[in-house]
Amino acid sequence: MLSRSAERLYWLARYMERTENTAKVVSVYMNLLMDLPKGVEMGWQQLLRINGAEAEFYEKYKSAGERNVIRFLLSDESYMGSLFSSLSAARENIRTTRELLPDEAWEQVNELYLFAKNDLETVSNRRSRVLFLKKILEGCQRFSGLLSGYMSHHHPYRFIRLGRNLERADMTSRILDLASLLLSESRSDELRQYETILWMNILTALNALLMYRQHVRSRVKGDDVLSYLLLDKDLPRSVTRCLVEISDCINQLPNNDALSDRVQELEDYVQAIDIREATQLQLRVILDDLQNKLGGLHGHIADNWFSRVMPE
């Protein structure tokens, strides 16, 4: 398979995953705010924090109210991390790799893009936003499902899985980062009362509530949730599971030389994290570090397979 195609499929999967994650996080967050009483210190700016986009946001907007944050995260075409930008980038990548994918894959992404483009203005209204996000989530799921069911699980598919899981691990670590911030000692008594609701919503954002209940079999507690989302080997969106998937793809791809070891190192690093021993501050440092390491892994993947300049 062409290196150029491998790169475009990898990014196609990353952008589709980013689209889905953005839709999921925004919709869970709306839900959470409806549960919390007025006056609790959970504003819309926390959403910007997850994307690490506060600086860019304040260059364009004065205040982080619902309207501005939603516009920025969902429909702002000039912000590369917005849902619509991600979906547009996914479409551009699939447009140039159509020959490797089932017919329905292109139509699915194209239809989703056309829908989003058409309905972009409706997201300022809460009720239509709920419908909009639901459609986006369904579209992303259909896309993953049809690839899984229609496409050979060969090299092109492995690059799709690789992109998807790297993006997913990154998003999970960002959400955990926000969670650990909320756990910090400085939180108010009022927020503490609602802690369980907070953690339940974080599980929901990662589609993990049911699995958590079955697996952990205890009430929803911060430390347990963090451990579960970081270390569980079976939950699709836990960091560890994403690394298992990444490692599986890498080991089956050709010329994987140094990469196998690098993923193994990263897996060991994550397994060694002990949530109960770490202070909140230490935990945030660890999660920051994890995000950097994931970025490093992306660099190695790109150098190894996507590089256009090859030794003669």
Added chain:
Amino acid sequence: MKSIWENYTTENAYDELMYSEFQPRPVSHGLCQYLNSLKKTDIDKRKIAAELAIMEMGITFTVYSDEGNIDRAWPFDIIPRIMDAREWRIIEKGLKQRLTALNCFISDVYGEQHFIKDGKIPSETINSSKNFRKECVGMKPRHNVWANICGTDLVRNKDGVMYVLEDNLRVPSGVSYMLENRVITKRVFPELLQGINILPIDDYPTQLHDMLSSIAPEHIPKPLIAVLTPGIYNSAYFEHAYLAQQMGAQLVEGSDLVVKDDNCVYMRTIEGLEKVDVIYRRIDDDFLDPEVFRKDSALGVPGLMRAWKAGNVALANAPGAGVADDKVVYAYVPEMIRYYLNEEPILPNVPTYLCSNPEHYEYVMAHLAELVVKPANESGGYGMLVGPHATAKEVAAFRKVIQADPRNYIGQPTLAISTAPTLCKGKLEPRHIDLRPFILQGENTFVTAGGLTRVALRKGSLVVNSSQGGGSKDTWIINMEGH
């Protein structure tokens, strides 16, 4: 009752579907009955459904501009163009005959040049052709076929006769639209298609794949086939990607390929370099190989001609095949058929006056206001004069253009090309159409059942090119036997 046929007329040209506004031809009986059974709002609904399908399937032209990328939907008319299979079989035979003769001619031009030596064509005509590539002299592509993929433009005159307007032997496009048009029609008129015996067209990608396999360097049982595209900003990129996907071939850009010292072509893959055996190139000769043709080409592959000449890779169409895609050479095709095949041409040419010939030149100059005058090497309907539609000023300006370079111009009578009912603001109106069948030649020869019907959507216009306000229709070849 006001019907969708109100004000329909068949007076000005041969109409493909109707004898008159009241009487359909036998082939279009079923369609007309069906259309008359629909309410006007139903027809509008089908039209909207077709437009939606086109957007969702992403059958678009992308127009890139400073303000961003604009996707324009492929202009499609839902009313099909219909032909009787009995007539089609004759045309099909004629197309095969024509391409076979053209390939004999190209082989001859780059070989012994008997056609020139026997005085059938002036050597000057070949030597002055922009598309004659001296680098190709002495080459022998497999099966002696140079033009593997040909799009021949056919028009029907008022006399009811189908004429060949031109042979596109370089990188003819449009076949993906032919295929997608049928997919849309199936979505929009499912109940109609069931009752009519229409020849299927969807085996084209398979036929294309087989043809490309048949021209691979010998002793390669399963050749690696690639479609070489100029890239995503090319207006035909949709088609390149579509055909690669349908054939299961690799879609490559110039920068994905490299020619090494062993004169073989390789593509850059995740596993290193992998050898490519057949390239269906959608790049003009000029841009194919900067080592040989245009030095500034960033689209091509340095060394590709070396690899081709060494017989390590097949190129379709072969470089230099365009020498027969020249409107002056066109005039000699009937003679080629007689000369190489010893047969009479089945499909006639449009009478053509060559401005390089002094007698013809005088005639063209004296009749500019009646003729269509075209440059020999342009495509897309550019740089031509349609005499009856031009102002006196335009005619005078064009006269000077011809005087400056007579070799490059031909004149033809203005044909009253045929019409077909086309949906215009909820009513059917006659619009001029042509037909581009696609012919494949490798080990065997294959002709699509029908082809791409292009329609001039502007009232009275004869220009069907999509870049100039043209659209397209699904083309039905109907088997009437047993009816």
